[in-house]
Amino acid sequence: MAQFTRVSGSVGLISLKNPPVNALSAVVRQGIVDTVQRALSDPKVKSVVICGQNGIFCGGADIKEFGTAMSGPPLVPMIHAIEAAEKPVVAAIEGLALGGGLELALGCHYRIAHSKARLGLPEVSLGLLPAAGGTQRLPRLIGVPAALDLITTGRHVTAAEALKLGIVDQVTDHNTVDAAVKFALSVREHSLNARRISNNLCPPPSDLDALFEGAMQKVRQTARGAVAPVACVQAVRAAATMPYTQGMEREKELMATLFTSGQARALQYCFFAQRAVGRWSMPSGARWDTSKPRPIHKAAVIGLGTMGRGITVALAQTGLSVVAVETQEKQLMEAKQAVSGMLKRGAKRRGVAPVLDLVSYNCNLQAVADADLVIEAVFEDMDLKKKVFQQLSAVCKPGTLLCTNTSALDIDHLASQTPNPELVVGMHFFAPAHVMKLLEVVYGSRSSPQVVATAMQLGKKMGKVSVAVGNCRGFVGNRMLKPYMEHAFFLLEDGATPELVDQALEEFGFAMGVFRMSDLSGLDVGWRVRKEDGLAHPGMALGQAARVRQGRRYSPLADLLCEQDRFGQKTGMGWYQYDKPGGRVSRPDPWLHSFLEEYRARHGLVARRIDHQEVLERCLYTMINEGFRILEDGIAAGPEDIDMIYVFGYGWPRHRGGPMFYAGMVGLERVLERLEHYHQAHPDVPYLQPCNLLRRLVASGSPPIHRWREVIKKVRSQL
Numbered sequence: 001m002a003q004f005t006r007v008s009g010s011v012g013l014i015s016l017k018n019p020p021v022n023a024l025s026a027v028v029r030q031g032i033v034d035t036v037q038r039a040l041s042d043p044k045v046k047s048v049v050i051c052g053q054n055g056i057f058c059g060g061a062d063i064k065e066f067g068t069a070m071s072g073p074p075l076v077p078m079i080h081a082i083e084a085a086e087k088p089v090v091a092a093i094e095g096l097a098l099g100g101g102l103e104l105a106l107g108c109h110y111r112i113a114h115s116k117a118r119l120g121l122p123e124v125s126l127g128l129l130p131a132a133g134g135t136q137r138l139p140r141l142i143g144v145p146a147a148l149d150l151i152t153t154g155r156h157v158t159a160a161e162a163l164k165l166g167i168v169d170q171v172t173d174h175n176t177v178d179a180a181v182k183f184a185l186s187v188r189e190h191s192l193n194a195r196r197i198s199n200n201l202c203p204p205p206s207d208l209d210a211l212f213e214g215a216m217q218k219v220r221q222t223a224r225g226a227v228a229p230v231a232c233v234q235a236v237r238a239a240a241t242m243p244y245t246q247g248m249e250r251e252k253e254l255m256a257t258l259f260t261s262g263q264a265r266a267l268q269y270c271f272f273a274q275r276a277v278g279r280w281s282m283p284s285g286a287r288w289d290t291s292k293p294r295p296i297h298k299a300a301v302i303g304l305g306t307m308g309r310g311i312t313v314a315l316a317q318t319g320l321s322v323v324a325v326e327t328q329e330k331q332l333m334e335a336k337q338a339v340s341g342m343l344k345r346g347a348k349r350r351g352v353a354p355v356l357d358l359v360s361y362n363c364n365l366q367a368v369a370d371a372d373l374v375i376e377a378v379f380e381d382m383d384l385k386k387k388v389f390q391q392l393s394a395v396c397k398p399g400t401l402l403c404t405n406t407s408a409l410d411i412d413h414l415a416s417q418t419p420n421p422e423l424v425v426g427m428h429f430f431a432p433a434h435v436m437k438l439l440e441v442v443y444g445s446r447s448s449p450q451v452v453a454t455a456m457q458l459g460k461k462m463g464k465v466s467v468a469v470g471n472c473r474g475f476v477g478n479r480m481l482k483p484y485m486e487h488a489f490f491l492l493e494d495g496a497t498p499e500l501v502d503q504a505l506e507e508f509g510f511a512m513g514v515f516r517m518s519d520l521s522g523l524d525v526g527w528r529v530r531k532e533d534g535l536a537h538p539g540m541a542l543g544q545a546a547r548v549r550q551g552r553r554y555s556p557l558a559d560l561l562c563e564q565d566r567f568g569q570k571t572g573m574g575w576y577q578y579d580k581p582g583g584r585v586s587r588p589d590p591w592l593h594s595f596l597e598e599y600r601a602r603h604g605l606v607a608r609r610i611d612h613q614e615v616l617e618r619c620l621y622t623m624i625n626e627g628f629r630i631l632e633d634g635i636a637a638g639p640e641d642i643d644m645i646y647v648f649g650y651g652w653p654r655h656r657g658g659p660m661f662y663a664g665m666v667g668l669e670r671v672l673e674r675l676e677h678y679h680q681a682h683p684d685v686p687y688l689q690p691c692n693l694l695r696r697l698v699a700s701g702s703p704p705i706h707r708w709r710e711v712i713k714k715v716r717s718q719l
C-alpha cells in the first residue's frame with residue numbers, strides 16, 4: 001500500500017509500504033494511483049515526495065505476481081500520470097531503487113538519493129526488460145552507451161555513480177526524506193517541462209549503427225543463448241531512433257515476447273530457488289530456522305594448494321582472522337605470496353584496503369589450536385585426510401568445527417576419526433574458491449544441525465550460495481557429473497568427436513563443454529578416482545573386457561589418454577591440443593581423431609553420425625535421472641538444491657533454470673520416454689534406467705516443479 005501525509009505545510013509525502021522491499025504489488029500500485037491523485041487535487045499541496053518505508057525506496061515490480069493473472073492498475077500509465085503532474089514530484093531514494101522502482105523514480109521530476117543507496121534495472125537477470133518506460137527514459141537521461149551498459153548487464157550502481165551518470169540530482173548522507181522535502185519546497189514554483197524525461201530526445205551517439213552493432217555482438221557473446229539481453233539492446237535502439245510514444249510501443253512489444261518465455265520462467269525460478277536453498281532442512285527434521293549457528297571469530301585452513309589458497313582468501317575477505325597451514329616451509333612461503341597477491345588484487349578491484357594482516361602462516365599444526373573452525377584442504381586422499389583429522393582432534397580446542405573440502409570422499413568415515421563426529425561437516429568449495437559462488441555443505445549422519453547452520457552461515461558471509469546436502473559419493477554435483485561424463489565418452493565410442501559434443505553443450509548454454517572442462521580440471525583427477533575404485537589400471541584397457549567393468553559398459557578412453565600423460569591443459573594435450581603446457585586455447589587434435597578411429601577399429605565399433613539432439617539427450621537426461629535418484633535418496637531436499645548447485649558450480653545456463661527445472665520444461669514424460677529408449681539400446685548402462693521417482697512423477701501427471709516435494713515425500717516414505 002501507499003500512505004499519504006502532508007508535511008512542512010505544502011509537501012505531499014507518499015510512502016510505499018510493502019515489506020521487505022516495497023515491491024510494486026497490485027495493492028501498492030493502487031495506493032500510488034490513489035495518493036498521487038489526492039496530492040494533485042489538494043490545493044494545499046504544492047509539491048510531492050515519494051519515498052519507501054523501512055529505509056528502502058522500492059525493489060521493483062512484484063516478481064511473485066508474474067506467474068499469476070495480473071490485476072490492479074498497470075505501471076506504465078501510473079508512471080505517466082506522475083510525470084505529467086503539474087506539481088513537482090521528487091523521489092527520495094533510500095536503500096534500493098531497482099527495476100520498476102527505478103522506473104517509478106525516473107517518472108518523477110527529481111531524484112534525491114542517500115549515499116548508501118543502490119540503483120539499477122536488473123530485469124535482464126529475470127529474463128525481462130525494464131518495461132515501465134525504463135528502456136526509453138534512461139537513455140534519454142544518461143545517453144545510449146551508459147543506458148545500454150546498465151540495462152543489458154542489470155548491474156546496480158552506487159549513489160555516487162548514479163550522480164555522476166546523471167540518474168540522480170543530489171546525494172545526501174543525511175535523512176533522505178528530509179532532504180527530499182526540503183528540495184521539493186525549493187522547486188515548487190519551477191517549470192517542469194524539461195524535467196519530464198519523455199519530452200527529451202536521446203543525446204545522439206556519434207555512430208549509432210556501429211554502437212548498436214557492437215552492443216549486440218557483445219551481448220550475443222556473453223549471453224550464451226539468453227534472449228533478454230538481445231531484446232534490451234533492441235529496446236534501447238528504439239529509444240535512440242524513435243519518438244517516445246513509438247519507443248514505448250516497441251518496449252511493450254519486446255516485453256510481450258519475453259514475459260511468457262521459458263527463459264523468463266527459468267530465470268525467475270532461479271531467483272526464488274537461490275533464496276529457497278538458504279531455508280535448508282535435513283532428513284532428521286533439523287531446519288534453518290530452528291538451528292542456531294555458532295559464532296566464528298578465527299578460522300584455519302590446512303593445506304595451501306589451489307583450493308586451500310582460495311579458501312583462505314575467501315575467509316579473510318569476510319573479515320575473519322585465518323591461520324593458513326602448510327607442512328613445508330618452501331610451499332608455505334609460495335602460498336603466502338600467492339594469497340597476498342590474490343588479496344591485493346581483490347581489494348584493488350573492490351576499492352578497499354587489502355586485509356593481509358588477517359592471515360597468519362604456519363608450518364605447525366599446533367597453530368590452529370585456538371581456531372573456532374578448521375577447513376582441511378589437503379590432497380584428495382582418504383588416508384592423508386584421516387591422519388589430518390586425527391591430528392586436528394588432538395590439537396584443537398574443544399568444540400572446534402572440523403570441516404573438509406573433499407569433493408567426493410565419505411564424510412562419515414572422516415568423522416569417525418574424531419571423538420566428536422557431530423562437529424564434522426563437509427565444506428565443498430569449487431575452484432577458484434574465492435571466486436566461485438557455490439558451496440556444498442555436506443552433513444554426515446552425525447553432523448549436528450548447529451554445525452550445519454554455522455557452515456551455511458559462513459558460506460553466506462563469504463558471498464556464496466550455500467546448499468546443504470547429504471553424504472554420498474560425489475555428494476550432489478560430482479555424483480551427477482559422473483553419468484554425464486561417462487555418456488560423453490560413450491558418444492566418442494559411438495562416432496562423435498570432442499568438438500561435436502562440446503559444441504552441442506556450449507550451444508545449449510554451458511560455459512564449457514564436457515571435454516573442454518575435463519581438460520581444464522585435469523584428466524588425472526578422475527583417473528586417480530577410477531584407479532582407487534578398481535576401474536582402471538594400466539593394461540586393463542587393452543584386453544577382451546576393456547569396455548566392460550564391474551558388469552557394465554565402461555569406456556577406457558580417458559584412462560588411455562592418461563596413460564600417455566595427456567592430462568589436459570596442464571600438459572598441453574588432452575581431448576584437445578594446446579600451444580604449450582598450461583596453454584588455454586584449445587584446438588582440435590588430429591592425433592586424437594586418429595586415436596579414436598584406431599580405438600573403434602580395435603573394438604569393432606562402427607562410427608555413426610551423432611547429432612546435437614542425441615548428445616543433449618544422452619548427456620543431460622542421464623544426469624537428470626541421477627538427480628531424481630538423489631532426490632529419492634534424500635541427499636538433496638528438493639529440486640531447487642540440485643539446480644542451484646548446477647547453476648552456480650557447474651556452468652549450467654541460468655536461463656535454463658538448472659537440470660531439474662529443465663526436465664520439467666522438456667516434459668517429464670518426454671525425459672522418461674527418451675531414457676527408456678536409450679536404455680533399451682544400451683541395457684548395459686544402468687544410469688539410463690529411469691528411476692522410480694521419475695516414473696512416479698509422470699504417473700502423478702507430471703506436476704509443476706514446486707509440487708514435486710509432495711511426490712518425493714511419498715516415494716521416500718515407501719523406501
Ligand SMILES: CCCCCCCCCCCCC[C@H](O)CC(=O)SCCNC(=O)CCNC(=O)[C@H](O)C(C)(C)COP(=O)(O)OP(=O)(O)OC[C@H]1O[C@@H](n2cnc3c(N)ncnc32)[C@H](O)[C@@H]1OP(=O)(O)O
Nearest residue numbers: 023059060061062063064099100122130131132256259275
Ligand atoms: C502476453 C503478455 C504480455 C505481457 C506484458 C506484461 C507487461 C507487464 C508489465 C510489467 C512492467 C515491468 C516492470 C518492471 O520493469 C519489471 C520489474 O521491476 S522486475 C523486478 C526488478 N527487481 C529486481 O529484480 C529486484 C529483485 N530483488 C533483489 O535483487 C533482491 O531481493 C534485493 C532487492 C536486492 C534485496 O536483496 P536482499 O536484501 O539480499 O534480500 P533478499 O533477496 O533475500 O529478498 C528479501 C525477500 O524479498 C523478496 N523480494 C525481493 N525482491 C522482490 C520483488 N521485486 N518482488 C517480490 N519479492 C521480492 C525475496 O524473494 C525475499 O523473499 P523471501 O525469500 O524472504 O520470501
